[in-house]
Amino acid sequence: MNTRSSGGPGGRAVVVGASMAGLCAARVLSEHFGSVTVIDRDQLTTDAGRRPHVPQGRQPHLLLHAGTRLLEGWFPGVIEELYAGGATPFDICRDFYWHQGGGPLIRPATHMVGPVMSRPFLETTVRRRVANLPGVTLRGGAPAEGVLTGDHGTRITGVRLSDGSALDCELLVDATGRQARSLGWLKELGYGEPPTSVVTVDTHYVSRIYRRGRRPARDWKAAAVIGAPGTRRLAMALPWEGDRWIVALVGVNGELPPMDEAGRLAFARSLDSPVIADVMAASEPLGTAVGHRFVANQRRHVEHMRRHPTGWVLIGDAVCSLDPVHGQGMSTAALQAEALGQALQQSRSVDRTFARRYFRAAAGSVAVAWSVTVGSDFAYPGTRGKKPPGTDLINRYMNRVTLAAQHDEAVCVRFSEIAGMVRRPEWLLTPPCVLRVLRLSRRGPARVPA
Incomplete structure (x- = not known):
């Protein structure tokens, strides 16, 4: 109105x-x-x-919880309209298989549910x-x-x-x-x-759409596998309307994902978890792979x-x-x-x-x-520009957060709330949270099958 x-x-x-x-x-x-x-x-x-x-419209996009909340407030009923049109209801924590730091994050249910679509x-x-x-x-x-x-x-x-x-x-x-x-x-x-501030990261995306199948069996709706920074590789699979996946292979600072399917599959197999490669192997490719290059973060x-x-x-x-x-x-x-x-x-x-x-x-x-x-982009070798103060220290701490989130629901939810732009990063720096992260991260990566 x-x-x-x-x-x-x-x-x-x-x-x-x-x-x-x-x-x-x-x-x-x-x-x-x-x-x-x-x-x-x-x-x-x-x-x-x-x-x-x-051009980036042919690549994966996520509407985070902060954006979902605002859209529903401005356009009441729009989220249900998206679901009715084929968008997937998605809990950014429970429904997201996130593999980083050698293991998958634990996946408790949260309030941060919204649509995933093209x-x-x-x-x-x-x-x-x-x-x-x-x-x-x-x-x-x-x-x-x-x-x-x-x-x-x-x-x-x-x-x-x-x-x-x-x-x-x-x-x-x-x-x-x-x-x-x-x-x-x-x-x-x-x-x-x-x-203007510019931080060059030179990210290359190669994405392809697949028809979603029922195999392999899974209890998640989207997946991301983040390689160690030295590999400069990551991949993600998000559900699109029309029973489709979009699978993006990503290379950072000079790492170029291949365009051909055999090369793409080998790229996905090189990551620490096979979940993305398994989705590709079990799904029917639709159309051709599409590339996109993002050279630098820019803030005016x-x-x-x-x-x-x-x-x-x-x-x-x-x-x-x-x-x-x-x-x-x-x-x-x-x-x-x-x-x-x-x-x-x-x-x-x-x-x-x-x-x-x-x-x-x-x-x-x-x-x-x-x-x-x-700050996250500076974890990758070759990123150029002015670092925000404390970046290296924060990145080392975030490595600990990722490990702790593989074992503890509270840390994982707080990490996801910050990723979803629901809370500010300072919430990870309260003394109780820091102590919890340092204690739990000593366990090392969680070795849990996908």
Whole structure:
């Protein structure tokens, strides 16, 4: 239901980019603006097909519990709708066979249950919900080419489209991904870019879809096998709608997974657990393997921007683009959208005070994910960039956490809550938890069959 807040900005907002970040932004904007228009250069169809300008859409994605909670709050009933369409109900702890540090983590049941499905299916479902919101319009096949300004270039008043038309707006939200296309438009007006942190990890994905079979017998719904850092190898299998698996083989910092099936199977067999290889061997391959390369984590410190026009903000990967292997991108985008809504709720106009509030809150919503993701990536030889303070010490401790989580339900649940962005990492650093981790990790890896 559209519930525009009294005293809000009103008028029109334009979102450039119909990604998950853009769709979540449109939802919160619908409560504060009389009109919201989402534009995208791709055609926005009603089926769950892949969008040409979302190459990572053919790779695995996880909607973490933080993102699930926000989506259900914005679109009541959407989770059941995803289940009805074939998404798999998934407890991130109980249903996930996670093998790391020489053994599998213990798998107690938790409250962190949500859907697992392909990104195109999720996007299409959410996009349909957004299109049905009062006052919201989606326009596909409409590339943006620049901005309109007023007050001598200090305020954004609209966006120019490639067909020569324009859309007036009080607020322009750039959800165009890590390239953040609007920064180029602002550069032409004399504005600089925000300070940016980059950590290079050079991750290569090779994924293939399989038809799910009943064998081998298993009591889990998804699996990940994380090789020792020196191998620079890992693999995961997630369920997709339509009784399918997507299996991704991942190489880090120069390790290249093979594209051919025999080579892929050998890659999976080289890991510490055979579960991924067993899934591949027992399942029918569909289509061909598809590769994707992620070169570097990138964070724009929007909170430190000294000069920018009013009526303009960034969201999603435009603010922070993280190594997809950690599965935090969509949920982080949802948290930024939540921050956008809160900033609008606190503001009576789209002014610099609103922008400062949002940019500070957006920075806070990505800071933990950045620290966790980048810190984990520095466990791999060859990762380059500025390490967050204490990274090496934290990584050594996290090795202990992984061992302890193979033996103890409480540690495993806390570890999963942090991975699911439900709790902050500090919850693993309380004195009782540290003592428990140090004691239990002495047991070494759990030798439990898959």
